[in-house]
Amino acid sequence: AEPAGDLTPREAITTYNNFYEFGFDKSDPSKYAGGMTIDPWSVEIGGLVEKPGRYDLADVLKDQPVAEHIYRLRCVEGWSMVIPWLGFPLAGLLNRVGPQPGAKFVAFETLARPEEMPGVKRGLLDFPYVEGLRLDEAMNPLTLLATGLYGEALEKQNGAPLRLVVPWKYGFKSIKSVVKITLTSGQPPTTWQRLQPQEYGFYANVNPRVDHPRWSQASERRIGEGIFAPRRDTLMFNGYAEEVAGLYAGMDLAVNY
Amino acid sequence: MALSFAPKANAALRAVPIPLVWLFGLLPALWLLVGLFTGRLGADPLKALEHGFGLHALQFLIASLAVTPLLRFSGVNLMRWRRALGLLCFTYGLLHLFVWLSLDLQFRWGEIGRDLTKRPYIMIGMTAFVLLLPLAVTSSDRALRAMGPLRWRRLHLLTWPAAVLAALHFLMVGKVWEAEALIYAGCIALLSALRLFRGMRLRSP
Numbered sequence: 537a538e539p540a541g542d543l544t545p546r547e548a549i550t551t552y553n554n555f556y557e558f559g560f561d562k563s564d565p566s567k568y569a570g571g572m573t574i575d576p577w578s579v580e581i582g583g584l585v586e587k588p589g590r591y592d593l594a595d596v597l598k599d600q601p602v603a604e605h606i607y608r609l610r611c612v613e614g615w616s617m618v619i620p621w622l623g624f625p626l627a628g629l630l631n632r633v634g635p636q637p638g639a640k641f642v643a644f645e646t647l648a649r650p651e652e653m654p655g656v657k658r659g660l661l662d663f664p665y666v667e668g669l670r671l672d673e674a675m676n677p678l679t680l681l682a683t684g685l686y687g688e689a690l691e692k693q694n695g696a697p698l699r700l701v702v703p704w705k706y707g708f709k710s711i712k713s714v715v716k717i718t719l720t721s722g723q724p725p726t727t728w729q730r731l732q733p734q735e736y737g738f739y740a741n742v743n744p745r746v747d748h749p750r751w752s753q754a755s756e757r758r759i760g761e762g763i764f765a766p767r768r769d770t771l772m773f774n775g776y777a778e779e780v781a782g783l784y785a786g787m788d789l790a791v792n793y
Numbered sequence: 794m795a796l797s798f799a800p801k802a803n804a805a806l807r808a809v810p811i812p813l814v815w816l817f818g819l820l821p822a823l824w825l826l827v828g829l830f831t832g833r834l835g836a837d838p839l840k841a842l843e844h845g846f847g848l849h850a851l852q853f854l855i856a857s858l859a860v861t862p863l864l865r866f867s868g869v870n871l872m873r874w875r876r877a878l879g880l881l882c883f884t885y886g887l888l889h890l891f892v893w894l895s896l897d898l899q900f901r902w903g904e905i906g907r908d909l910t911k912r913p914y915i916m917i918g919m920t921a922f923v924l925l926l927p928l929a930v931t932s933s934d935r936a937l938r939a940m941g942p943l944r945w946r947r948l949h950l951l952t953w954p955a956a957v958l959a960a961l962h963f964l965m966v967g968k969v970w971e972a973e974a975l976i977y978a979g980c981i982a983l984l985s986a987l988r989l990f991r992g993m994r995l996r997s998p
Binding site: 547548551552560562563615660661731732747749750751752754755757759760762763764766767 | 829835836837838839842896897898899901903904907908911912914965967968969971
């Protein structure tokens with residue numbers, strides 16, 4: 537991977553969030569996520585797995601090698617951050633529950649609790665928010681389940697207590713506050729693709745050569761560097777091509793966007 | 794039609810010098826700049842600045858379009874202010890465009906060119922601005938005299954398509970239907986409807 541670059545200040549990472557369960561504005565999640573109950577927390581793991589069940593958070597984390605991973609995060613809106621995540625490879629959890637031979641995809645779901653989430657109450661999107669990965673993407677060692685950042689437990693606005701981090705894809709793939717993981721044989725629906733299929737694909741790999749209809753993806757602004765900071769050219773697969781380009785060998789990335 | 798307080802209000806309004814309208818009109822820009830230097834604009838001050846200027850352009854556009862209906866429905870006369878309101882709209886539009894070109898896209902002309910040819914919301918916003926240009930240029934008394942009132946008034950009907958496009962631009966920036974953009978679009982739709990209705994009535998025998 538390309539060197540990650542200077543860390544984005546914690547203040548920016550924790551006040552500039554897209555988490556529509558709490559509102560559209562980037563500052564809404566840090567203002568309104570306080571009421572979300574994250575303890576107790578459990579994750580329902582099911583579908584094509586050997587050991588389905590409702591796993592308590594402590595059980596999900598059991599024996600997983602939580603460590604710091606510094607990744608770039610690139611949003612489809614054209615901005616980026618560099619975030620020191622605490623987390624462990626999703627592969628560790630998937631191996632523990634045992635994917636069955638027919639499993640090809642992994643579907644994820646975010647908590648949707650109207651009484652604690654003003655955006656869910658107002659129905660801003662079709663909640664619960666859902667996302668998905670191909671199984672081989674989910675098993676890639678870069679793909680994390682994150683539990684913290686900057687050495688501390690995740691703030692609620694960042695997707696506490698457990699969120700996905702897929703650094704070579706646009707940020708909306710990295711689903712927050714995960715309550716459900718389901719292994720499936722078919723490609724699962726994703727919230728943004730369902731809403732605007734011409735604009736958001738299932739893959740959503742960071743790709744400077746494939747524009748979003750609304751935003752050029754050729755370059756990006758790094759949040760937290762001030763208004764005079766130079767734009768940066770966006771890197772193929774967000775700078776992780778070495779690790780993940782092989783996953784898409786032979787695929788037309790302009791079609792599978 | 795006139796409200797009972799209209800004559801008093803008009804007397805007070807006549808006492809307001811136009812430079813004061815400009816001063817108040819430019820306060821939001823000052824407020825944004827102060828916010829920029831005090832860190833109040835949050836983690837992405839550039840977008841806050843860009844959106845702020847754009848929003849104020851739309852607000853002054855609506856204000857300038859509301860002058861006539863306000864007079865008709867309440868008797869309150871802001872005609873003296875209309876040119877300043879229109880020029881304030883243009884000023885904020887110019888600032889909005891300039892921040893986009895300079896601080897946001899940093900004069901990357903290739904990307905700017907692609908944005909201006911491929912992205913409908915940017916094309917629409919740019920068209921709105923281009924429509925406002927001749928209006929700003931012909932805003933002086935001299936231009937009005939040179940053109941004659943009929944031609945001048947006809948040219949200045951361009952405010953209407955500019956307003957509709959500006960509202961569309963705002964609606965299309967969001968990833969979903971956002972309440973704020975819908976409210977602005979609603980205001981412009983209402984004002985346009987009033988204007989069209991009046992236009993038809995004036996033309997009918």
